Amino acid sequence: MVHKTVAGILPDEWRGFLIKHVCKVVRGGSPRPAGSPLYFDGNFLPWATVADLTNSDDMYLTTTKSMLTEAGSERTRITDPGTLMLTNSGATLGVPKISSIRCGANDGIAMLLDLDGIATEFAYYYLSSKTQYFRDVIAPGVGQPNLNTELIGDFPIPVPPLPEQKKIAQILSTWDKAITTTEQLLANSQQQKKALMQQLLTGKQRLLDQNGERFQGEWRDYHLSHVAEIIVSPVDKKSVEGEVPVELCNYTDVYYNHEITRRLNFMKATAKPAEIKKYTLQPNDVIITKDSETPGDIAVPALVSEDLNGVVCGYHLAIVRPNQAVISGAFLNYLFSMPKTRYYFFTLATGATRFGLSVGGINQAHFRFPPLEEQQKVAAVLSVADQEITALQQQLDHLKQEKKALMQQLLTGKRRVKIN
Structure with missing residues (x-):
């Protein structure tokens, strides 16, 4: 059975809330003036920026590119490990991340504090499924679009029973691990191909001819x-x-x-x-x-x-x-x-x-x-590398599409999970 909620039609066991009713939405703070050596480029506190949250698809923020001074830390909002963050301005708004470190957050980042009855990982996946919607519908713009705390607070979120939330997050995390593994395999294959090209296309490494002998012809x-x-x-x-x-x-x-x-x-x-x-x-x-x-x-x-x-x-x-x-x-x-x-x-x-x-x-x-026969052999070797890269890229694209479709089903209750 289903029922109508503020977050849409959901299973009877699920509830729907506005985000502001299940947590406190606050915005980060940036020391002013920006770039001042009094506050920035220190070694006291990690400094989280929008770029830190958007430079990868990882769930967790584990490091930042820059640090604040002690004086800078007094002029920002400090977040504790486990805090759910969301980019709120610019072309890359709507990207969530869970901080695994204590850090300061700039004013391009919002935080959802004191989540009530919602697993942080479940909320992360739900927000990540809405990133494009945030950009296209909630905060569109060509200048500096802004997803302010009020807009975030008024956004609905479905809330399944806590055990189901955790199971959904666990399933999606398994897909993330498969995607990460495939991304690493793809990056390794691309690097290996680059190294092969550098060696084979310059003659630094010679291949074997059809007789099993190293090519000796003059370039x-x-x-x-x-x-x-x-x-x-x-x-x-x-x-x-x-x-x-x-x-x-x-x-x-x-x-x-x-x-x-x-x-x-x-x-x-x-x-x-x-x-x-x-x-x-x-x-x-x-x-x-x-x-x-x-x-x-x-x-x-x-x-x-x-x-x-x-x-x-x-x-x-x-x-x-x-x-x-x-x-x-x-x-x-x-x-x-x-x-x-x-x-x-x-x-x-x-x-x-x-x-x-x-x-x-x-x-x-x-x-x-090199002689034509060696050219053809080099091209054949690199073609095999290309085929491997293409296969991995297709596998990665497939995994991402499958995960996206699964998220649409699991995060809306259209597909239920079994709880032990």
Whole structure:
């Protein structure tokens, strides 16, 4: 059976309250003036900031980046271990954390003190399930959105019987441990791949050939123009009279895993019939970004696979079409992925506010390449590393989605747990 509460329709055994009726909501305090050596950069008391609460998905706050002086500790609100905290301002508001240390909290953090009949871990999971709702509905804004103590206090929270709360928190904690383990495996795989790239793409480590012998062929220095054709596409998504429909690829910025990455984007466009053949991608091509306002976005590479065959290259890209008798496109793609290579391309770019690579600039780039067979073996080894990383990333995404769906069920009573 269910009944209607301030926190929505809940099982009969559950109750619903406004947060202010089950705890005291207070805000942290920041010594003024900010940055004063009288209060900050001391060694007396850990100083918790919004960045400390939002730099990881961990449940507990175990450390802070900075410390207060003794005088600074007298001008802040000090929290005890076990305190439930919630970021309340800026773009990262609505993130909960349980402090496992005694620390001062700045005024961008709220605290829920003296929880009555609510397990801290249960409240943490419930608030974390509402982070996006806090941002989109309760405290939206483009300037400095603020989730003040009144808004927090007036927010409803479901309250199951205490044993059920603890069981729910225990189940979700198990999922968190699985997610953390997978994140660590993913980070290790990414680091191992970086180390492999540094060793294999520079010749510091040589692989075994098909006979089981270490590759011995000499690495040679080539100008890119001697081993590849450079094609800069003029095709844009704007329609011009007399052009015909094509599928166009370009890069787009995507927010993924807490950072901005560049991903290939596909769209319908038009192109002159005479240009289509020249600028159509072929398997083994490597496409790179040729201009950007950000230096780090110059020469972002992508290897053209069979499923991209026939797509037309977009305006902000250049095609590097390797001579397949000499250069492996897959090896070239990994080489271009190295930060050192990307910086090298940036030094060849021109411009003050928007940086651009010309055909001439790309042509004059030169690199050391091993014999083709070794290139192919290196690319194959790195491809296996990529497959492992992709599998772990997919596993991590799946775990997070499953946990999110489970939270929606468990924290609202739609799915009940068994209590021993």
